Amino acid sequence: MTDRRQxxxxxxxxxxxxxxxxxxxxxxxxxxxxxxxxxxxxRVASTWDFGVAxxxxxxxxxGQGGHALDAVETGVRVPEADLKxxxxxxxxxxxxxxxxxxxxxxxxxxxxxxxVAAIEHIAHPISVARRVMERTPxxxxxxxxxxxxxxxxxxxxxxxLTPESEKAWHEWLKTAHYEPSINSEVRDYGKxxxxxxxxxxNHDTIGMLALDAHGKLAGACTTSGMAWKMRxxxxxxxxxxxxxxVDGDVGGATSTGVGEEVIRNAGSFLVVELMRQGRTPxxxxxxxxxxxxxxxxxxxxxxxxxxxxxxxxxxxxxYAIQHGFTYAVxxxxxxxxxxxxxxxxxxxxx
Numbered sequence: 001m002t003d004r005r006q007x008x009x010x011x012x013x014x015x016x017x018x019x020x021x022x023x024x025x026x027x028x029x030x031x032x033x034x035x036x037x038x039x040x041x042x043r044v045a046s047t048w049d050f051g052v053a054x055x056x057x058x059x060x061x062x063g064q065g066g067h068a069l070d071a072v073e074t075g076v077r078v079p080e081a082d083l084k085x086x087x088x089x090x091x092x093x094x095x096x097x098x099x100x101x102x103x104x105x106x107x108x109x110x111x112x113x114x115x116v117a118a119i120e121h122i123a124h125p126i127s128v129a130r131r132v133m134e135r136t137p138x139x140x141x142x143x144x145x146x147x148x149x150x151x152x153x154x155x156x157x158x159x160x161l162t163p164e165s166e167k168a169w170h171e172w173l174k175t176a177h178y179e180p181s182i183n184s185e186v187r188d189y190g191k192x193x194x195x196x197x198x199x200x201x202n203h204d205t206i207g208m209l210a211l212d213a214h215g216k217l218a219g220a221c222t223t224s225g226m227a228w229k230m231r232x233x234x235x236x237x238x239x240x241x242x243x244x245x246v247d248g249d250v251g252g253a254t255s256t257g258v259g260e261e262v263i264r265n266a267g268s269f270l271v272v273e274l275m276r277q278g279r280t281p282x283x284x285x286x287x288x289x290x291x292x293x294x295x296x297x298x299x300x301x302x303x304x305x306x307x308x309x310x311x312x313x314x315x316x317x318x319y320a321i322q323h324g325f326t327y328a329v330x331x332x333x334x335x336x337x338x339x340x341x342x343x344x345x346x347x348x349x350x
Contacts, residue, residue, distance in 0.1 A: 040215050041314030043331040044071060046208035047256045047306065050085055051328030052336050054078045054206055059330050068210040068218035069108050069130075076104075076126050076220045079206045083162060087204030090123040090160045092224020094169050095231045096176070100160040103238040104129045104222035109248025113139055115238040119146040121157045126222045128155060129238070139240060143232075169228075178228050205237050207244065207254025209310040217312060219244050219252045225259070235259025241269035250276045251311035253285070256325070257304040261292050271309050281309035281317030282342065289319050289344060306341055321345065 044058045045051070058075030062068070080089030087093070094100045104125035105115035114133025116125050117140060128150045132141055141149055151157060161169075205223040212218075221244040223237040236243035236259035243259065245268035246252035253271035255262045262268070267288050274284035285307035293300045306320035308327050318327045318341040325341040 040211070040213075041331060042211060042213050043310070043314045043316065043329065044075065044208065044210040045308060045310055045316045045327060045329045046075065047206055047254065047308055047325075047327055048204060049326055049328070049338060050079045050082065050088070050206060051208070052330075052338055053082075054208060055328050055330035056335060058208065058210055059335065062210060062212055063332070065213045067214065068212040068216050069106070071210045071212065072208045072218050072220035073106060073126055073130055075208050075210075076206050076222050077124055080124050080126060080222055083164075085204075086165060086168070086224075086227070088206050088223055089125075090158070091162050091165055092160070093165050093227030094161055095225075095233070096172075096178070096228045097231050098161065098166070098169055099231060100165070100224060101231075102160075102222070102224050103234060104220070105238045105240055105244045106130050106133060106220045107218065107240060107244055107246040107252075109217045109246060111247070113240050113244075113246075115140045115240060116146040116150075117142040117234045117238040118232055119143070119150065121147060121160060122150045122155050123158055123160065124155070126220055128153070129220075129222075140238060142234070172228055176228075205235075205243065205254075205256040205259075207237075207256060207308055209246075209252045209254060209308065209316075211310060211312070211314045215312075217246050217248055217252050217310070219246045219254055221254050236262035236267065239263060241266050243268060245269045245272050247272050247276070248312065251281065251309060253281075253288075253307055253309040255308070256306045257321070261296070261300070261303065261305050264295065265292050267292070267305070267307060271307050275309065275311055281311055281315055282319060283317070285309050285317055285319035286342070289321055293321065293344060301345070306343075308341075319343065 044055045054075040057078045058071040061071040079085050083091045101118045102125040103117045106129045107113035114129045116128050207221040209219045221237045242263045244254050253268040255267050270288045271284045304322045306325035308318045310316050320341045320343040323343045329337045
């Protein structure tokens with residue numbers, strides 16, 4: 001009897017091994033394997049319409065079998081350098097005193113992360129954030145200390161206030177009226193809203209999540225923050241767990257909109273934890289949005305927060321408070337998809 005049981009056990013193990021061998025061999029030959037060793041999806045997703053160009057840059061890394069961390073840094077550097085983008089990077093609108101200060105964070109699947117906040121004179125804060133992650137024992141450097149570190153690392157000190165942004169700032173000073181507007185991705189240059197040329201360009205963020213051919217996730221988030229903010233104000237983008245969070249066993253999430261509301265709820269960490277409990281990316285984003293609304297139901301009628309998430313299988317989802325939030329997705333089949341996010345309110349209060 002013992003010999004018979006041992007024979008059956010050995011036979012079953014052999015059959016299982018044979019069944020697993022074929023998909024594992026196929027994954028190895030393709031170079032695209034998920035976290036479990038099975039064939040996986042290679043994909044990148046990011047917030048807003050300028051995420052399309054950012055994704056395409058990230059795909060130059062991912063499409064060649066490169067790493068997600070390199071991809072997200074490469075991708076978000078595109079809007080950081082875009083002189084027409086007044087909410088991310090070097091062309092960002094300044095604070096109320098005329099200073100352009102930038103925030104950024106980056107994180108990989110193993111929990112390694114780095115960030116900079118309120119850094120001035122550096123055009124690519126995301127790259128400084130990565131240096132913080134890789135070359136210091138810290139997670140977050142701020143202000144003059146972040147600038148000092150960047151210069152020591154060889155980054156070029158630049159004057160970031162562009163003529164167009166300076167002109168907008170002087171126009172805003174005529175009223176000095178500060179009111180975040182809902183969907184700042186809507187660009188209509190030449191028109192004004194509350195003294196703000198461009199209408200709604202006073203808070204935006206590029207948040208990006210990527211899954212590579214090695215089954216690894218990474219994320220990046222970078223912004224110039226709210227236009228006309230108080231000097232020294234920092235939003236959610238450089239705060240790990242608020243503007244960005246990645247867990248290689250579960251997925252990643254990033255946010256956009258009014259950062260104060262995201263910080264109050266540890267938004268991106270919450271989304272990832274909800275996915276850990278079994279929610280889809282869209283379900284997790286929706287629940288995080290609803291928690292924000294539950295805490296401040298009246299205030300949230302006139303502001304925007306949106307979440308974007310990707311799980312370890314490459315499934316992407318998003319949800320926002322207000323109608324109008326969009327996100328871009330790029331993979332081997334589609335390079336320029338721009339999708340509308342579901343939202344609580346289908347029409348804007350503003």
